[in-house]
Amino acid sequence: MTRPGSGGVGSASRAATVAGDVPPTGGPTTGARKGAGAAPGAATPPGGPLHLDALGPGGPFRSRERLTINDVAGTPIAELSLVPRLFVHRAMAALRRAETMPADERLAALARAGEAFEHGAPAGITTEEYTHLVSRMSGMPISVVRSAVRGIARSLAGAGPDARCARPAAAVESWSDPATRQGSAVWTRRADVFAVHAAGNHPGVHSLWPEALAYGYRVAVRPSRREPLTPYRLVTALRDAGFGADQVVLLPTDHAVADDILREADLSMVYGGDEVVRKYGQVGTVLPQGPGRSKILISGEDWRAHLDMIVDSVADEGGTACVNATAVYVEGDPTPLAEALAERLAAIPSLPPQDPGAVLPTQPVDAARAVERYLLDHAGDATAWLGGDGVVDPLPGGGAVLRPAVFQVGRADAPQTGIELGFPCVWVAPWSAADGVGPLRDTLVLTAITQDDLLVNRLVEDPSISNVYLGDHPTYWMRPDIPHDGYLGEFLMRTKAVIRD
Structure with missing residues (x-):
């Protein structure tokens, strides 16, 4: 499962179309043009769409096979080069041959890259231009994109200390540590x-x-074809900061070539929906990042004192993250909470993603309609407090806002509670002690408002619940030094015994 926002939202459609079917060719080129961004509401960036090249071991590579990336209104704003299988194999071989940079150089370069990503112009794209373009591409509110910029910069600057959090207390970082003499x-x-x-x-x-x-890993990133600008700009910043072209590469591909990247790597992390978890869940070299299905439980306390937290947990980050609450369980009658939640969420305005006041995500109209159909087709016998007549609100300038939905189900184990969609969509269910922890399982974050210590013990010990927040803590709370879905280091690292004279 992923940090905000997760890749587990299976209904989010890509705003992209294939630009042609010619065989990929080409050679090294420069990156995107300086000043190629667009102001809010602008059409195609001045000078035509951005060229988002592959970033291979030989430098930027512009292929003849490209994908046109549209904004949510259908305007082309970028062309993404798709690399062929041979290019992938050569790039992965170059990573394998490369020497690892010394640790102090890596951490210094990460810090420089974080500063440039937040305040500079990697690939000639300023932060202001970048945030507007990503908001247009992804439909994410621009305030969320700006917050993500700060979060990425903080993660780069703190990558060293954050990485050390996963290290066992009995282990040292280097064979040269004096402790290895004993x-x-x-x-x-x-x-x-x-x-x-x-x-x-x-x-x-x-x-x-x-x-x-x-x-110390060498890293290959296959970007999403929905929003490839963030990794393009980030990999460029990392290379500008001192990471060699044989240390980190960007490999946009079509689906037929994508698995070649995983086969050529030693270890991999893959984002996606339930199908990704099913495909890779038993593959020891792949870490799947699937849906979060985060939940809130109110047991033995008055939900009214926690309504702000519940609303925030559902709607923060536009409801797109794996840490957004998708189900709320209430001991007793859930109807008053469902009604109050619907009233609060209904008050959120529909605004274009570049508007500073935007809260809700935007999609191309056809994609938004597909999400709406999925929701209404799967709501079944649930009672609609909000969104029962649809969730699509077309914008005058193109695209459509996905408005919140609140549905009430009749039992704690209702199958609808497992539906996670990429906007504020929440299922409100009854719960009692007789239901136990079963309905609460398979959860990235569970916020529990309860005084029942025996129940808390069961929640914390349940292996299918990744994080347990007790009290008035929103499901999206996180800190870089605290595990999200475990530490990444638990997957990437190991201990070995060393003794020396």
């Missing part, structure tokens, strides 16, 4: 090459994988 565990990489199939529903997913660079 024998010690040493914290070391499991492998050398790490690959990421990134999500495009939220820029914040790119705050996690740079930690692999801090550990």
